[in-house]
Amino acid sequence: MDTLHSEPDSIYDILGVGFGPSNLALAIAVEEHNEGAPATERLHAGFLERQPHFGWHRGMLIDDATMQVSFLKDLVTMRNPASGFSFLCYLQERGRLTDFLNQKTLFPLRIEFHDYFEWAAARVRHLVDYSAEVLAVEPVTTEDGEVRWFDVISRDPQDPGRTVVRRARNISVATGLEPHLPPGTVLSDRVWHNSELIPRVAGLTGAGTPVRRALVLGAGQSAAEAVDYLHRTLTGAEVCAVFAKYGYTPADDSPFANRIFDPEAVDTFFNSPPGVKQSLFDYHRSTNYSVVDMDLIQSLYATTYREKIQGRERLRILNVSRIRDVRALDDRLDVTVEFLPTGERQVLAVDILVHATGYRPQDVGALLGETAKLCLRDEEDAVRVGRDHRVEVAPQVTAGIYLQGSTEHTHGITSTLLSTTAIRAGEIRDSLLAHHARTAPALADRSA
Numbered sequence: 001m002d003t004l005h006s007e008p009d010s011i012y013d014i015l016g017v018g019f020g021p022s023n024l025a026l027a028i029a030v031e032e033h034n035e036g037a038p039a040t041e042r043l044h045a046g047f048l049e050r051q052p053h054f055g056w057h058r059g060m061l062i063d064d065a066t067m068q069v070s071f072l073k074d075l076v077t078m079r080n081p082a083s084g085f086s087f088l089c090y091l092q093e094r095g096r097l098t099d100f101l102n103q104k105t106l107f108p109l110r111i112e113f114h115d116y117f118e119w120a121a122a123r124v125r126h127l128v129d130y131s132a133e134v135l136a137v138e139p140v141t142t143e144d145g146e147v148r149w150f151d152v153i154s155r156d157p158q159d160p161g162r163t164v165v166r167r168a169r170n171i172s173v174a175t176g177l178e179p180h181l182p183p184g185t186v187l188s189d190r191v192w193h194n195s196e197l198i199p200r201v202a203g204l205t206g207a208g209t210p211v212r213r214a215l216v217l218g219a220g221q222s223a224a225e226a227v228d229y230l231h232r233t234l235t236g237a238e239v240c241a242v243f244a245k246y247g248y249t250p251a252d253d254s255p256f257a258n259r260i261f262d263p264e265a266v267d268t269f270f271n272s273p274p275g276v277k278q279s280l281f282d283y284h285r286s287t288n289y290s291v292v293d294m295d296l297i298q299s300l301y302a303t304t305y306r307e308k309i310q311g312r313e314r315l316r317i318l319n320v321s322r323i324r325d326v327r328a329l330d331d332r333l334d335v336t337v338e339f340l341p342t343g344e345r346q347v348l349a350v351d352i353l354v355h356a357t358g359y360r361p362q363d364v365g366a367l368l369g370e371t372a373k374l375c376l377r378d379e380e381d382a383v384r385v386g387r388d389h390r391v392e393v394a395p396q397v398t399a400g401i402y403l404q405g406s407t408e409h410t411h412g413i414t415s416t417l418l419s420t421t422a423i424r425a426g427e428i429r430d431s432l433l434a435h436h437a438r439t440a441p442a443l444a445d446r447s448a
Contacts, residue, residue: 012046014402014432015152015168017134017367019049020056021117021418022174022404025075025425027124028085033429043432046166048154050133054121059195060222061111062229068221068251068293069261069418070106071113075120078263079422085123090116131157132164137171137371139399147397150371170400170432175367177359177405177416182217182323185355190333191326194218194226194356201233204352211237211351215335217323218356219243221251224292226356228300231315240316240348242323242337248300251291252284260284260412261419269412270387277409284413289358326353361406361416368401375401385410388431389424400435402428 014030016023027047034042076083083089087108091097100108108116121128132154140149149167156162179193187193192200194216204211211234216227223241231239259265260280269280300315307313318337324345325336333350364383365372376384376392383403384392389411391401404424407415414420 010167011044011149012166012168012170013043013436014045014170014172015150015166016045016047016172016174017137017152018173018175019047019051019054019121019128019130020174020176021075021421022176022424023047023172024054024117024121024124025421026172026174026404026428027127028075028083028120029079029425029429030432031124031127032080032083032085033433041433041436043429043436045127046168047128048132048134048152048166049128049130050155052131054118054130056114056117057195058114059198059200060225061114061198062225063109063111065110065225066105066107067110067113068107068253071108072106073419074116074422075425076422078420079426085120087113087116090119093119129154129157131155134367135163137368139371139374139397140167145396147374147394147399150399150401168399170402170435172402172404172428173364173367173406174404175362175364178362179355180358180360181355182357185326186328188328190328190351191353192355194222194354195359197226197229197354201230205233213238213240213348213350214352214354215240215242215348215350216354216356217242218358219245219248219292220290220356220358221292221296222358223356224248224296224300226354227315228296230352230354231303237351238314238316240318240350242318242321244320244322244340245290246319247317248292248297249286249290250294250297251288252286257284257287260287261414261417263420263423266411266414266420266423267387270410277412281408281413288413288417359416361408364403364406371401380409382409387427389428390431400432402431404428 016026027045030043030045071087074087076085088097091100134152134154136153138151138153139147140151141147149169150171152166152168152171153163156164179195181193185191214230214234214237216223216230227239227241269277304315304317307315320340321337322340323335324338327334333353335348335350335353336345337348338345374393374397378384385403385407386392389402389404389407391403393401405416
């Protein structure tokens with residue numbers, strides 16, 4: 001495989017791996033700094049994204065689904081309320097500011113917020129290479145044993161058979177979450193993760209494929225949304241929701257509980273001993289994990305009740321139950337569902353099985369390869385990360401690794417959410433500037 005190397009004088013101060021909301025927010029923070037900084041204090045930034053264009057959970061952009069965080073927790077406002085990259089500036093440019101305000105809501109449609117992300121990403125397009133999947137990150141060691149740079153190897157967008165090597169003083173890893181599936185799950189045309197929901201359903205309806213019964217496994221927001229969407233879209237199908245709880249659990253969005261998403265809460269969590277960290281996480285899981293908005297719960301319940309009155313129950317809630325077996329046949333799936341209190345089992349003939357079983361952070365070690373060996377780890381074998389989101393590394397390493405999204409163990413529940421994205425981007429930028437100021441004189445001395 002041919003390899004292209006970036007020019008020696010084009011070393012990046014920060015090179016982002018992945019270009020979702022987290023690294024998009026960082027790109028904006030760097031761009032805003034560079035606009036008013038002298039040339040010697042500007043940061044040379046670049047970002048690599050394996051998708052051909054910006055996209056954020058496209059498979060779940062249900063037309064009437066709303067965000068679960070305030071629009072004020074956009075890419076910039078919490079860091080810089082005067083930024084021209086805010087959601088309000090987006091609305092103004094789109095000609096919808098007054099219309100949005102008249103709704104009297106803090107929670108935009110998810111499709112609108114995605115359009116906002118695309119609008120912001122287009123404004124920093126010059127910093128991003130799309131269709132550039134990162135294959136490896138290799139440490140670069142000087143003659144005196146110092147690891148001063150990383151070589152980031154990615155596919156060439158112009159020629160997938162060729163790789164490109166870019167050298168960077170720091171990297172920001174923000175590869176997002178990957179679908180989580182039960183052990184032994186085999187994906188197919190009939191078995192999906194909910195991240196593929198909309199394109200998969202569109203494929204069925206477009207081809208006129210009949211669906212008699214669809215089954216959704218899971219009890220969180222995405223599961224409830226998938227159940228509702230399938231029920232509304234596949235109007236001739238029975239839709240079954242399977243979960244181990246007695247009923248959907250409402251999300252705790254009360255004001256005091258929501259303070260766990262405040263920027264100050266990150267400091268509290270970071271400085272707490274391990275036992276307190278675990279307690280905080282356990283206490284406040286109900287703000288985000290395996291919970292559903294109350295409006296959606298009530299809507300689904302109203303649907304089941306209305307169908308009982310009408311005598312045709314298309315929406316079935318199989319609670320306190322688990323899937324015990326999935327058998328793939330030529331024309332269907334035979335799914336064995338067990339009612340846990342009695343152990344009674346029933347076999348359902350199913351056309352579609354949707355696993356709404358959540359997401360998990362991608363394995364940073366697999367991406368970093370040899371570079372991962374330079375990262376220090378704690379007693380639980382988790383990567384040690386500083387308050388500025390910079391990984392703690394071996395003494396000979398002066399190049400920096402910043403993590404976005406894989407730091408729940410150090411920075412708390414907001415690490416994989418949008419709530420503190422803007423603040424985190426500013427903290428990483430400020431850390432980069434601090435290290436840049438310290439290393440610039442040293443590099444000048446070495447070259448003298």
